Amino acid sequence: MPRPDPADPFGTAALREGTLLAWASSPTRLREDAATEADLVRAGYRDRVLTELAQNAADAAARAGVPGALCLWRDGDDLHVANTGAPLDEAGVQALTALRASSKTGGVGRFGVGFTAAAAVSEDIEIRSRSGSIRFSAAHTRDALADRGVPAPESGIPVLRLAWPASMPPAPGWDTEVVLRLRPGIDAETLLDGFAAEAVDLLLELPALAAVTVGGRELTRTCTEAESGLRVVAVGERTWWEYAGPHARWLVPVVDGVAVPVPQDVLRAPTRSDEELSLPALVIADVPMQPDRRRLLPGAPVAGLARGYAGFVAALPPRQRPAMVPVPGFARSEVDALLREAVLQELRAHPWLPPAGGGDDLVPDRATALTGLTDELAAVLADVVPGLIRPDLCGPRYAAALGAVDVHRLGPARIAELLAGVEREPAWWYRLYEALTPLVVDSVVAEELAAIPVPLSDGRTVTGPRTAVLGTDVGHLRMPWVRLVHPDAAHPLLTRLGAGTVTAVDLLADPALLAAVEDVDVDDHEATAELAEVVLRLAAQVPAEAVPRELGALLLPDADGELVPADELLLPGAPLADVLVEDAPFATLDPQVAEQYDAEALRAVGVGWGFTVLRAELPTGPDHDLPDEEQWWGTLDEDPESLVAVRDLDLVDDARWDRALSLLVAEPGTAAALGDRRGYTAWWLRTYASLGGRTLGHLRAPDDEAFAGLLDPCPHPDADRLRPCLAATGVESTETAALLLDRLADPDRTPAPAVTARAHAALAAASAAGMLDLDALHLPDAVRSLAGSIVDAADALVLDRPWLAAVVPADRLVLGALPTAAVLADLLDVALASAEVSGHVTGPGRATGWRNEPAAVLAAAVAQRPLPRGPLVVHERLTVRCSGAVTGERDVSWWVDESGTTHCTGPGLAAAVAALSPPEPR
Structure with missing residues (x-):
């Protein structure tokens, strides 16, 4: 194998020669390459300069097994992008120039076309690496075509098909550096600001990158494992919670410890695509994409990405979990619709809902939400309503999310149904009613709870408070004849639900x-x-x-x-x-x-x-089983408003009335009954009770002098408190009248003249008022005179004219009240004095008028009476010649003759004024 040329370590000369020969032999190929690159720049990789360079940096760091770092800075109109990691190699150079092939077997950029994004901002690109450097230049390519006589295509020159060796190494501390000499019209500062905004997303999307520095502003990513299974990811001052599923990573922003659902985003595979999503979390997935990495390949397994999402939600704090449920709405894309449905299915099938009272998480289709649930209500219903979720998740805020995953939602009516047949202690029901109270906010809820069970005091449980009553002071009693709520279950809520209330009364x-x-x-x-x-x-x-x-x-x-x-x-x-x-x-x-x-x-x-006291309101007749009640009722003018009577008085032993009266006085209830003189009790005692053989009605209070000498004082030590049961100061009945008449005629009685006169006046008043049955009244043969002597009724005279008292002897004169003298005379069958005695004034006098006599005026002023009217004759000595029952001449101090003329001596003027003038009204 030939040794590489140090000046051209990647063999770019051979690569250029092969490409130029192809273009020269096939102008169509040149146009195709130019058009393809132009399409990728204008469409597939538009706005993805930093994304594609960052992916290359992440791949380089991953291949080298080092934390990835990416740095961008401006040098005049040049943009520098440096990274750490594996340096450029020959295979990489071949991939960069091949346009459709990649040397990568892993990582992100597998298609060999992502670097095309750099051509969007530069036609002169240099890649400096510690293994060697290369340069792409539209100008150099144009010159190479000219040297070969190949015309440049009208669509433009492909920038990234021909590479030339370069000599500049990367900046110190970096393994690779890309220098982009920006096209005219592109502002480097604006471009860097845009890159700074993308940097945060890239650090989330590309785990191999640990830091990104843009124009001196460095962002680093730190990751901390949490006990919940989440990873806390921090980039600058921002934080996310991350969860790794089998085929995707899920991230949600966190602010002050609270997950903030993402309103909308795109699928990240792993960097941003054009597949719009409406999921509440960021999705970073390993999924087949089209070459430009903007769209999924048809048939890509989208549903599989949702696997593990329920685990992500379950790892969140319980109260924040429903916020991660995709709520019903229009999908933003076909991928969004598929992924949303897959996520919901994942959530429906796995446990993640926190139960009320703690314990293992619940699967949604076995979970129950009760609107308005509280901790107290959840505790009571724990073993009655299975699967209740935490109360703080049951509010309206989470209703849509819980409905989306088919959580059962209960209302008050359903609660009432579930409670049917439940057997619990009454105290449990009280706790239930107490816990339900906050839910009953209106009549609608009250109606839904109308069938809630209610335990009764007799051990039964009935359906619905409306058929029961609450006792306010009845204690723990079994009363089968009334549906009384058990006192341990008696809660005010039941009255709001229709229960009545009863008292012990x-x-x-x-x-x-x-x-x-x-x-x-x-x-x-x-x-x-x-x-x-x-x-x-x-x-x-x-x-x-x-x-x-x-x-x-x-x-x-x-x-x-x-x-x-x-x-x-x-x-x-x-x-x-x-x-x-x-x-x-x-x-x-x-x-x-x-x-x-x-x-x-x-x-x-x-x-x-x-003694027992009987009480009856608005009595209408003598039907209370009281002794002699009908007789007492006959003494009343009208029915009383209430009847308060002591029972069983007729059962007292006559010899024991002294103790019986003491007992009656000592008890407040019976003592109060004694106080009503016209009431049954006082009447019966006056009529039938006796002390020492004497009826109480014949005895007077010791300090009552009205009939002293005629009636004996009551000897009982509580006589003062027995006053209503003793004789009155007047005559109230025929029996009392008969008693007084007998006592007045009794020579053994020695009443004072004032008592005698008062007794006669009382008898006359009672007779005038029609209170006496005269036919039933037995009159004695004698009467009591003013002198206190007993005189035969045939010889007595009732005084009816005050001046006659001066001529009628006191031992024949019967005195009562002058206005009722005629009534008294008729009652006693005694003649009136004026009918039996007449008198003629003898001797002359001085005719005058009342106002002219100083003694008369003085007497009227002292007595506070008006002066009498009529003629007045004043005598030095006044003698009257009497005839009839009294005969002879009598000296008197004043007299009224048959003509109505008043005759007076000087001393008699005062007596005449007092007798003839009524008191002035006050």
Whole structure:
């Protein structure tokens, strides 16, 4: 083998000679080569100068097994591109000049035509390598053709078919240097700026390149392996996550630790092609391309590139994975459509979706997304709804991506369906309702959850809150007659979904409960015990007055084990037992039951301790099983708004009323009932209760002086608190009137004159008001006079004219209220004084007027009364000649004759003013 010429180490002379002979012998061949190169420059390799030079540099570095470096700089109008790696060899030179053949068996540029891109910017290209240098020159080619007499083609001179040896070595530190003497009109600085923009992509696309320097600006690539299986690739200040699949590498930009999906790009094979893509990641693949590397070869295996994409997505942080799913949209190219579908199939078939609560990733067709899912809801539904994905991936933001890979999406209605038949503890259901609450944002969602199961207090589970009620204060009770939500599951959400609410008061008043109490089988001790448990636990939650009196029929065991209605039982040690008659219809409650339940609850349902108070709103008649209730109802003018009455007063032993009254006063409920004088309790006690053989209505409060001397004071130590149950300060009934009349006629009684007058006035007022049954009233034969003596009714006179008191003896005079004197006279069957006594004034007097008499004016001013009207005669001495029941002459201080003229002595003026003038209104 001949030794190479040191001046022409690559044998370019022989290569030129062969090409020139071919052109000379076949002008068509010359035109074809010129046209082919021109087509490649203008079309196939347009705008790919740096890409093709970088690919050559990457191949050189790969062949040498060193990190590739590429450097570009400007020297005047020359552009220098230097690289490290294997130097230029003879085979490479032959490939460069052959146009259609390559010496490479691996690497990127296998077609031997990529270098043609350099001709787009230069017609004078020098390749300097440490193994030797060559030069391509359009001018030299034109001269060589002229020397051979071969005319140059009109389409132009091919630049890269003829090479000449060159002597310049590459720049120090570089293995190969390409010098491009730029065509006129091409600005080197603008070209370098464009190359700088491409440099980042080239460092991503060509792993053999580690650094690119453009005009002094150096970019390097660093790679770090991450535990997730990703590789962190950094170029300058920018970062990507890279994942290597079997046939492609996938990269996604990263900003602040978050993958940023690529809006659009092109297939990189490995450098940029013209195949547009809409995938969210960069695709760098080893795939058959057309010679210009712009388009895939027909039938290229595009679908296979997607293998491993699911692994790429699974390696990303869980929350960022859905962003890497190609969302539905128009494909940007046929390749894009094929690759998108292949990627989606890859994602559908492999696990990459993070499950709620952790664990192995899920395959999409076995995964479930629930809009609005939270960590709390996911934890509750974990074993009910399989395959739930992380809550932060279930929002609307990722709906399109999850739908593209066929992830099942659940709504509230489907959740309700899946829960049907699920058996869980009530507390679990509460946690579920709590976790579902944020989802119920409107009536539509509420309607979708209408069929959600609800556990009841009796152990059943029903479908839908609308058929159930929540108890606010009912505790843990089994109530089969009402669909009561179990208290451990009672959540406010259920009311928003249609559940009603009930209180212990509502449940106690439920007709179903009252019917259960009435219909319970007396022989079924278990059923009666369960019913008692419900009623007494509920009664412990409410005020006693809220417990229906019908619950007194609740069966409870007595001390002998017999079932007895609650209102026929007494608590052990009840003080009421000490005041009742011996045959009272009460038994004693079983002591164990008394210890088991709240005493107030027992009392509320009728079990006695002290007296029981009955309460009824808007009563309409005497139908409350109270003793003598109808008689009391007859004393009312209209139905009361409420009835508050103490029960069982008729069962008190007459000899034990002293203790019974103390018991009534001591209990707040019964004491309040005593306070209503017109109420049933006070009426019954006044009418039937007695102390020392005396009815309470015949006794007065110790400090009540209205009828002192006629009525005895109540001897009970709590007499003041019993005031409504004692005699009134007036006459309220025929019985009281009869008592007062008898006491007034009783010589053993010594009431003060004022008490006597008050009693007569009260009797007359009651009679005038129609309160007395006169036919039932028995009148005594004697009456009480103003002097306090007992006088025969036939001899007594009722004072009806004040001046007559001066002539009628006090021991015959009966005094009440002057305006009702006629009524009193009729009631007592006693004559009026004016009807039986008359008088004639004797002796002269001085006729005058009231306003003219200083004594009269002074008396009216002191008494705050107006002056009387009518004629006035003043006498030095006033004598009246009487006739009728009283005879003879009498000296008086003032008198009114039959004509209506008032006669007075000077001292009598004040008495006349007081008697004849009503008080001034205030």
